[in-house]
Amino acid sequence: MSDGTPRMNDFQILTRNAVDVIEENDLRKRLEHAASKHAKLRVKFGMDPSSPDLHVGHSVQLLRLRAMQQAGHQIVLIVGDATAMVGDPSGRNKLRPQLSRAEVERNLVTYQEQAARVLDMSRTEVHRNSEWFDTMRFEDVLRLAGKATVARMLERDTFEKRMEAGEAIGVHEFLYPLMQGWDSVMIRSDVEIGGTDQLFNLLVGRELQEKEGQAPQICLTFPLINGLDGRKMSKSYGNSIGLTESAVEMFGKVMSLGDDVMGMWFALLTDLPEAEIEALLAGHPRAAKARLGEELAAFYHGRDAGRAARESFDRQFRDRELPSDIPEVEHAWPSDGVPLAILCRDLGLAPSSSEARRTIEQGGVKLAGEVQKDPKFVVQRPGEPLLVQFGKRKFVRVR
RNA sequence: GGGGAGGUUCCAGAGCGGCCAAAUGGGCCAGACUGUAAAUCUGGUGGUUCUCACCUUCGGCGGUUCGAAUCCGCCUCUCCCCA
Incomplete structure (x- = not known):
């Protein structure tokens, strides 16, 4: 795919x-220009x-x-560790908490992995x-602010x-776009990309x-x-899918996607040709969604994992069978047994015994x-591992 | 600097001495339905081995009171108007 040489259809890409x-x-x-000069x-x-x-x-x-x-182009990732001290006002209706250096460093590591x-x-x-x-x-800050x-x-x-x-607007928030714009100057960027909410910030870079005598960056x-x-x-x-989530989680979450956003997801998150996407959307929504889930899981975890995630999902939810990977846990059983609500809490199925009790009373728990x-x-302590189902998706076997 | 309005449970927003763990809506959770979609219906939504009771919560610290989210004082943060 990549031979390091910029191509003419880069525009479309x-x-x-x-x-x-x-x-x-x-x-x-x-x-x-870049193509002709191999730049x-x-x-x-x-x-x-x-x-x-x-x-x-x-x-x-x-x-x-x-x-x-x-x-073949050069990606330049700017870690906004200095700007993080300010907090991007984009899309915010609240002042953002300012971060410490140590927090920023920690986040940086996980970010890069992802x-x-x-x-x-x-x-x-x-x-x-x-x-x-x-x-x-x-003095330099003032000059920039000016x-x-x-x-x-x-x-x-x-x-x-x-x-x-x-609502409150901190004066320092005005500096944020300027800082981000200054980044563009410092790295002499040709193109900057961002979400639509970033347009203002990107334009400030231009x-x-x-003003500094550079060619203004292209903003996308x-x-x-x-x-x-x-x-x-x-x-x-809680409506996102993390890049580090498992194939099974990704697939399952995609299946809970609202029908009306499916088209957007196909377009933005897959490489499928437009015609194919349209054909899928014209068919049964469930089938289309399953395809989307598989594509997504496959991109991050490989084709096999994508397919496996789909199969396991179908088994569990379409065919109503048990999931294949129920964790088995050891429990420290008192001799006279343990009340169900407490058990659920101790197994980590519910955050508190009160919540476990509510779910149980509403028929959400199966033994x-x-x-x-x-x-x-x-x-009581079971002879064979006991299957506990908490809500729709939490399964565990206790011993 | 002066004046006014506010900070309530995940969010929005009621409450303004006891009936307040705190209305209502949203979100979320569970159940029915189903395509783990939408829509709809039902129940739930601080904690504690919990239908009683107790503990923690209404910006912070003190005070008044038998009793405070509600009254008083100070502090702190936000918004608005004037300068």
């Missing part, structure tokens, strides 16, 4: 699914070390980077922006909304580069993918396949 392409003609020109474009992507958990939402952009990398699932990190240039921000003096106006900052819809809603934005439930994808909503609605039901 790079802009697939893109929402904003600024400036399109400029991008074509630069790609041609690489420097493609910048900023990572936010305040949230180290990457999910498929991030992969929309990572996949573009991967394509660019395979086309990014490596999509990118070839050995061919990726990585910079922390503290490299240039740490040595700035206040390159933007308050009116310009307030144009930002997120600030505008927060103002209207009467302006700063121009990509859609923010909706989560499993159709809302904005966010780890805190050896039989519903047991009495939380005080005393379970």
Whole structure:
């Protein structure tokens, strides 16, 4: 796939699914220029070390980077360790907590491991922006701040909304776009990509580069993918799929995806040709979703794992058989047995005995396949490992 | 610097001396239905071997009271108006 030489169809590769392409003609020109000189474009992507958990939402952009990398361009990953001290106001309606250096460092490590699932990190240039921000003096900061106006900052819809809603905006938050823009200057980026919520920040990079006598970077934005439930994808909503999740988890989560977001997921997360996607979407939604789940699981875990995940899911939920990989755990049994609610808590099936009790009373718990609605039901040490099912998906065998 | 309004359980938002672990909605969990979709219906949603009771919670610390999320004082944070 990759021979290290930029190709002429890079334009399509790079802009697939893109929402904003600024400036399109400029991008074509630069790609041609790079191709004719066998030069690489420097493609910048900023990572936010305040949230180290990457999910498929991030992969929309990572996949573009991967394509660019395979086309022979240079990916430059900026670790926003200095900016993380500020907190990106994008898409926020609240002030972000500021992180300590130690937290940032820790997050950075896990982030890189996860990014490596999509990118070839050995061919990726990585910079922390503290490299240039740490040595700035206040005077330098002021000079940077002087390159933007308050009116310009307030144009930002997120600030505008927060103002209207009467929420707090820290003065330091105005610095965030400037810092991110300055990163572009420091690494002389040709292209920067980000989510649609990053457009403002990306454009600030262009302006700063121009003021510093550099060619302004091309800005590409990509859609923010909706989560499993159709809302904005966010780890805190619990509607995302993490890049490190198992094939089985990925497949299962995809199956719980809302029908109306399926098309978006196909387009943004798979390489399937458009015609095939349309055919799938025209068929039965369950079949399409299963295909999507398998594609996704296969991308991160290989074809075999993808297929296995699908088969195991079908067994468990379509054919209503037990999952194949029920964990078996040892329990320290008191001689007179233990009440079911307590057992569930101790087995880690429920976070508290109260919660276990509620679930049990509502018929959500089965012992050896039989519903047991009495939380005080005393379970004795079983001869054979006892199958406990808690809710729809938690299974365990106790000994 | 002055004046005003606020900080409530995951979120939004009621409560304004006891009936408050705290309305309602959202989210989430469980059950029915089903394609682990949507829609709908039912129940639940701080903790404790728990239908009683007890413990922790309504920005923080103190106080008044038999009793405070609710009253008082100080502190702290946010928003608005004026300067």
